[in-house]
Each structure stands twice: as C-alpha cells, then as structure tokens.
C-alpha cells in the first residue's frame with residue numbers, strides 16, 4: 001500500500017496557491033513560515049477539515065473527501081493551534097476523547113500509556129480548564145496520540161500546529177525527542193508547524209517554508225535555513241551558526 005499523503009496543486013483562495021507536496025511514512029516534516037503565511041490553513045486542507053478550491057489531497061492514493069470520517073480519524077490525528085474546551089472536563093476525559101473513532105470501551109490503559117509518554121501523569125484528575133497553557137498543550141498531544149494508538153504504539157499521521165508554543169525547555173525537548181523516536185520506528189508520520197527554527201533544524205527530517213500561500217523553499221535544514229533565505233521570506237536579520245554537538249544549522253537573531 002502506498003502510504004503517502006500527496007497534495008497536488010492545492011488552492012484555497014485567497015490564502016493558498018498551487019501547493020504540491022508529499023509527506024512520506026516515517027518522516028518528521030516541519031512546516032515553517034511567517035505569521036499569516038497559510039500554515040494552519042494548509043494543515044486543515046491536508047487533514048480534510050477544509051476542502052480545497054482546486055487540486056486534491058490523497059492519503060494512500062484515495063482523495064481525503066472519499067474517506068469516511070471514522071476511517072480517516074483512525075489514520076490521522078490533529079493537534080490544533082488553540083484548543084479551548086467549553087466544558088469542565090478532567091484531563092483523563094480529554095485524553096480519552098481521542099479514542100472516539102475506535103468504539104472500544106475497555107481501552108483506559110491507552111490513556112494511561114499516552115499520559116506517561118507525554119508527561120501528563122501528574123495532571124491526572126485535574127480539570128483541563130484549570131491547567132496552564134503548556135499543561136493543556138501536553139494534554140492535547142496525549143489526546144492526539146491516543147487517537148492513533150493501535151496495540152502498543154501510535155500509528156498513522158500526526159499533524160501538529162505549533163505544538164511547542166507554550167512548552168518550557170524541558171517539554172520542548174521531551175516532545176521533539178518523543179516524536180523523533182516514534183517516527184524513526186516507522187509507524188508514525190508527523191507534520192508539525194513550528195516557529196522555532198532551531199527545534200526544526202535539530203529534529204525535522206525535512207522543512208517546508210511557506211510564504212504568502214506558496215511553498216518557497218523545502219529540503220534539509222542546511223538547505224532551507226540560510227541567512228539570505230530567512231532574510232528574504234521572514235524579513236528578519238539573522239546569523240546562521242552550527243549546533244555544538246552536531247552539524248546542524250542554528251539560527252541567531254542579530255541584535
């Protein structure tokens with residue numbers, strides 16, 4: 001089975017134009033680009049939450065619009081940029097919501113396993129709405145992983161919109177190490193919007209740079225994270241250095 005996600009000439013007026021890309025199994029792809037570039041909109045198109053005006057998006061060779069909502073929900077999970085809940089639910093209920101597509105009543109152990117993986121165990125019993133922003137983000141990651149859990153690990157496509165925006169240093173590292181470990185196993189495929197280019201450089205296999213609704217650069221961190229490229233598309237004045245432990249570019253803002 002061709003387990004890729006392929007977008008061909010996707011357009012969503014006036015936000016996105018002519019987006020063609022392919023996401024491959026076992027990859028950790030970072031979607032980067034300035035505010036308003038269209039990253040969140042693209043994520044919605046790639047996950048079937050928005051319908052493109054033109055072009056199409058195929059998972060395993062089948063157009064997203066031809067998948068039943070339940071079958072699609074068993075293949076891909078999405079963590080949004082903002083996730084407020086209107087109800088006063090405890091953490092364990094929010095994580096268990098991820099199991100909705102599976103109709104399996106006795107899978108409470110999955111919520112416990114993803115909680116342990118994502119650092120949510122200390123939050124057990126707390127009300128989601130009383131958590132800090134970073135704690136809520138960890139619970140949303142746990143919910144998304146619970147949605148993709150099969151047997152003893154998450155499998156399928158995980159889409160994350162700025163998953164580290166509220167996380168402290170420890171939890172940024174923990175989340176990216178976890179995603180790297182899960183994608184390297186080949187069962188999980190990740191596409192994450194990241195504003196932190198240094199996290200993307202250290203952990204993503206491939207970067208896609210979006211600007212005003214178009215993919216303007218893509219490839220390895222060494223290829224995409226160049227001072228002239230970032231200057232051109234972000235308008236930022238940057239210097240590129242190297243990580244002290246490995247030959248990965250790191251981005252420094254000029255003062």
Ligand SMILES: Nc1ncnc2c1ncn2[C@@H]1O[C@H](COP(=O)(O)OP(=O)(O)OP(=O)(O)O)[C@@H](O)[C@H]1O
Pocket residue numbers: 013014015033034035036037038039040041042081
């Ligand atoms: N339905 C719509 N109609 C018109 N404009 C829209 C629509 N949806 C989003 N936009 C605009 O499209 C642009 C891209 O929005 P999007 O949320 O995808 O950006 P983003 O790259 O995720 O930005 P950020 O980094 O700030 O999260 C924004 O300028 C937004 O205001």
Ligand SMILES: [Mg+2]
Pocket residue numbers: 039040041081161
């Ligand atoms: Mg966004």
